[in-house]
Amino acid sequence: MNARDEILARLRTALGPTPSAPPVPRDYRVDDDLDDAARLETFVDRLVDYKAEVTRCTPDTLAEAVGAALAGVERLVVPGDVPEGWLSAYPGTAVADGPQPLTVSDLDDADAVLTGCAVAAALTGTIVLDGGAGQGRRALTLVPDHHVCVVTADQVVGGVPAAIRRLAPTRPLTFISGPSATSDIELNRVEGVHGPRRLHVIIVES
Amino acid sequence: MSERLPHGSGRLAGPRPFPDAAVVELGKPQLRANLHKATHTIRNKRARVVDELPDWEKLRLAGSAIKSDVMARLPELLVQFEAAATAAGATVHWARDAAEACEVVTGLVRETGADEVVKVKSMATQEIELNEALEAAGITATETDLAELIVQLNDDQPSHILVPAIHYNRSQIRDIFTERMGDAPAGLTDEPRVLAEAARLHLRRKFLSSKVAISGANFAVAETGTLVVLESEGNGRMCLTLPETLISVVGVEKLLPSFTDLEVFLQLLPRSSTGERMNPYTSMWTGVTPGDGPQNVHIVLIDNGRSATLADEVGRQALHCIRCSACMNVCPVYERVGGHAYQSVYPGPIGAILSPQMTGVSASGVSSTLPFASTLCGACYDVCPVRINIPEVLVHLRQEAVDAHRGKPSAERTAMKAMGWVMGDRRRYARALRAARAGSAPLAAVLRRRKVRRLPWPMSAWTASRDAPLPATETFRDWWRRTR
Ligand code: SF4
Numbered sequence: 001m002n003a004r005d006e007i008l009a010r011l012r013t014a015l016g017p018t019p020s021a022p023p024v025p026r027d028y029r030v031d032d033d034l035d036d037a038a039r040l041e042t043f044v045d046r047l048v049d050y051k052a053e054v055t056r057c058t059p060d061t062l063a064e065a066v067g068a069a070l071a072g073v074e075r076l077v078v079p080g081d082v083p084e085g086w087l088s089a090y091p092g093t094a095v096a097d098g099p100q101p102l103t104v105s106d107l108d109d110a111d112a113v114l115t116g117c118a119v120a121a122a123l124t125g126t127i128v129l130d131g132g133a134g135q136g137r138r139a140l141t142l143v144p145d146h147h148v149c150v151v152t153a154d155q156v157v158g159g160v161p162a163a164i165r166r167l168a169p170t171r172p173l174t175f176i177s178g179p180s181a182t183s184d185i186e187l188n189r190v191e192g193v194h195g196p197r198r199l200h201v202i203i204v205e206s
Numbered sequence: 207m208s209e210r211l212p213h214g215s216g217r218l219a220g221p222r223p224f225p226d227a228a229v230v231e232l233g234k235p236q237l238r239a240n241l242h243k244a245t246h247t248i249r250n251k252r253a254r255v256v257d258e259l260p261d262w263e264k265l266r267l268a269g270s271a272i273k274s275d276v277m278a279r280l281p282e283l284l285v286q287f288e289a290a291a292t293a294a295g296a297t298v299h300w301a302r303d304a305a306e307a308c309e310v311v312t313g314l315v316r317e318t319g320a321d322e323v324v325k326v327k328s329m330a331t332q333e334i335e336l337n338e339a340l341e342a343a344g345i346t347a348t349e350t351d352l353a354e355l356i357v358q359l360n361d362d363q364p365s366h367i368l369v370p371a372i373h374y375n376r377s378q379i380r381d382i383f384t385e386r387m388g389d390a391p392a393g394l395t396d397e398p399r400v401l402a403e404a405a406r407l408h409l410r411r412k413f414l415s416s417k418v419a420i421s422g423a424n425f426a427v428a429e430t431g432t433l434v435v436l437e438s439e440g441n442g443r444m445c446l447t448l449p450e451t452l453i454s455v456v457g458v459e460k461l462l463p464s465f466t467d468l469e470v471f472l473q474l475l476p477r478s479s480t481g482e483r484m485n486p487y488t489s490m491w492t493g494v495t496p497g498d499g500p501q502n503v504h505i506v507l508i509d510n511g512r513s514a515t516l517a518d519e520v521g522r523q524a525l526h527c528i529r530c531s532a533c534m535n536v537c538p539v540y541e542r543v544g545g546h547a548y549q550s551v552y553p554g555p556i557g558a559i560l561s562p563q564m565t566g567v568s569a570s571g572v573s574s575t576l577p578f579a580s581t582l583c584g585a586c587y588d589v590c591p592v593r594i595n596i597p598e599v600l601v602h603l604r605q606e607a608v609d610a611h612r613g614k615p616s617a618e619r620t621a622m623k624a625m626g627w628v629m630g631d632r633r634r635y636a637r638a639l640r641a642a643r644a645g646s647a648p649l650a651a652v653l654r655r656r657k658v659r660r661l662p663w664p665m666s667a668w669t670a671s672r673d674a675p676l677p678a679t680e681t682f683r684d685w686w687r688r689t690r
Pocket of ligand 1: 529592
């Protein structure tokens with residue numbers, strides 16, 4: 001018997017003829033009870049707790065906020081489909097990924113990356129990227145040391161369940177909660193290891 | 207029934223009885239100080255973020271029920287997972303035991319022509335001793351998780367499933383980096399930030415140039431073929447994103463039926479493990495995404511003693527474990543001896559029930575003494591995010607150990623020694639119990655539910671009233687005081 005069939009047979013033997021399990025109780029919270037303003041406040045609070053930088057703006061002041069977040073950044077990488085308006089106040093060079101993909105060393109040379117996101121969870125201060133509009137492939141938001149992420153208010157949901165339910169499972173998904181960190185030294189959280197050491201979230205409210 | 211199913215191999219059991227190994231570890235005061243500090247830090251953080259969720263108990267109940275459902279339907283869910291992952295472009299392999307898993311992975315790395323791989327922290331690959339197998343095949347494996355790197359640089363073994371270098375303090379880590387990293391910056395201080403920066407520089411080039419990565423997975427979704435890895439540092443994202451080839455070694459028990467089930471486990475796991483609302487990075491991938499990430503994706507599903515564990519109706523709940531490590535962080539025994547005394551990749555309370563089941567409770571070595579390496583205080587059960595009743599399984603395995611030992615007086619002495627060690631200092635023990643108990647009386651509950659008429663051996667040998675049932679209204683501690 002090959003390994004697959006043998007393992008499956010072993011598991012069936014282990015379980016016996018009539019394995020059963022009780023039904024799953026799903027009476028945990030799926031939606032929060034916060035209004036929109038309180039939800040955004042919570043989101044900001046959590047991000048700050050992770051030592052992410054946060055800017056709040058309106059659609060009219062977004063370009064300005066992006067420009068300020070990118071102060072000092074000479075070489076910026078962006079996904080090929082980044083909305084043009086985001087960059088109108090940025091004076092440096094923005095290099096787009098695609099149609100010819102940037103190399104890893106191109107990404108390593110960049111000072112920062114600017115993207116949007118798919119959804120964000122307020123209660124945990126989490127941003128989720130799914131490779132969709134304005135986000136690019138995963139390497140883009142990983143190699144540069146500084147990630148600036150634009151989140152619109154309508155993308156912010158309450159907790160993890162609400163976020164999970166908005167996502168398409170088979171896309172490559174990255175959940176980001178603050179800058180890269182480690183708890184490996186005496187179990188204290190220290191920000192800044194291999195992923196971007198700076199995370200700047202720009203929240204756009206209309 | 208478990209007799210008929212083959213047990214696991216790899217780093218699951220050592221040669222020495224637990225008390226012998228524990229005595230060696232107890233002779234290391236620095237180790238105890240480090241462990242005390244770290245486990246208390248993490249306990250408090252965990253308690254804070256758990257208290258924040260009003261529906262924590264409901265999440266635990268859901269998590270526990272989902273895992274029971276997974277176990278009951280495991281063969282069917284594995285077939286479903288295989289089909290979904292294959293349709294998404296991954297290649298699924300199966301391995302009966304540690305040796306076969308190492309063979310499969312080594313073969314896959316060889317096919318790529320690479321003689322170097324980067325690794326994301328994974329319990330499964332430690333369990334099968336993959337690094338040693340790769341080395342024997344001339345392939346260098348670099349651990350990229352900070353704590354794993356520390357342990358690997360120092361030719362040591364991990365001592366905790368989440369923070370494998372928990373037994374080192376910052377100045378010991380500084381010394382290891384300075385002496386063994388090769389490219390450690392001159393004048394390295396023991397400031398955690400500086401140490402993290404040194405690791406970043408050391409690994410950066412490897413990340414950017416590696417062709418092959420090896421990972422485990424925290425969860426595997428049957429419905430979609432998706433794998434999930436939770437991490438903090440970004441080393442996981444580096445390994446899961448940049449190389450051309452990705453090989454993931456996954457225990458068969460890691461399945462979840464549906465993608466939506468992640469909404470439960472992504473709340474339970476980070477709060478229970480690092481005591482954070484959410485870990486910095488969680489990656490999910492389903493087979494191959496053209497133009498994004500590894501294009502050559504393999505998944506190796508391993509049994510290695512899991513089917514034998516599943517065969518035990520009481521013990522199978524150990525397979526529900528999501529490796530959060532909360533149970534070791536609250537365990538009065540773990541806090542004193544550390545992870546090495548357990549001689550398995552799975553230490554602490556979960557190790558005491560998982561390792562002996564995966565390897566089989568034999569009459570010699572550590573596996574038969576591990577179930578006695580506990581005060582049965584129940585703190586592990588209280589914190590377990592998937593409500594594994596560890597005391598219940600411990601009591602159950604003690605009975606099995608008795609059966610394995612019958613007629614072997616030397617083995618009885620060994621187990622008595624384990625018990626004697628745990629119970630040795632009554633004041634310390636009482637203190638540990640008071641501190642650890644959070645409202646439940648697990649031993650009494652276990653005994654009631656399991657209809658055990660007398661105390662499990664070898665405690666029975668310690669009391670004159672060995673045939674008396676444990677009064678349900680009396681706590682274990684009170685009973686202990688009264689009968690001593
Ligand atoms: S047994 Fe429970 S508490 Fe211990 S590591 Fe596993 S899931 Fe966590």
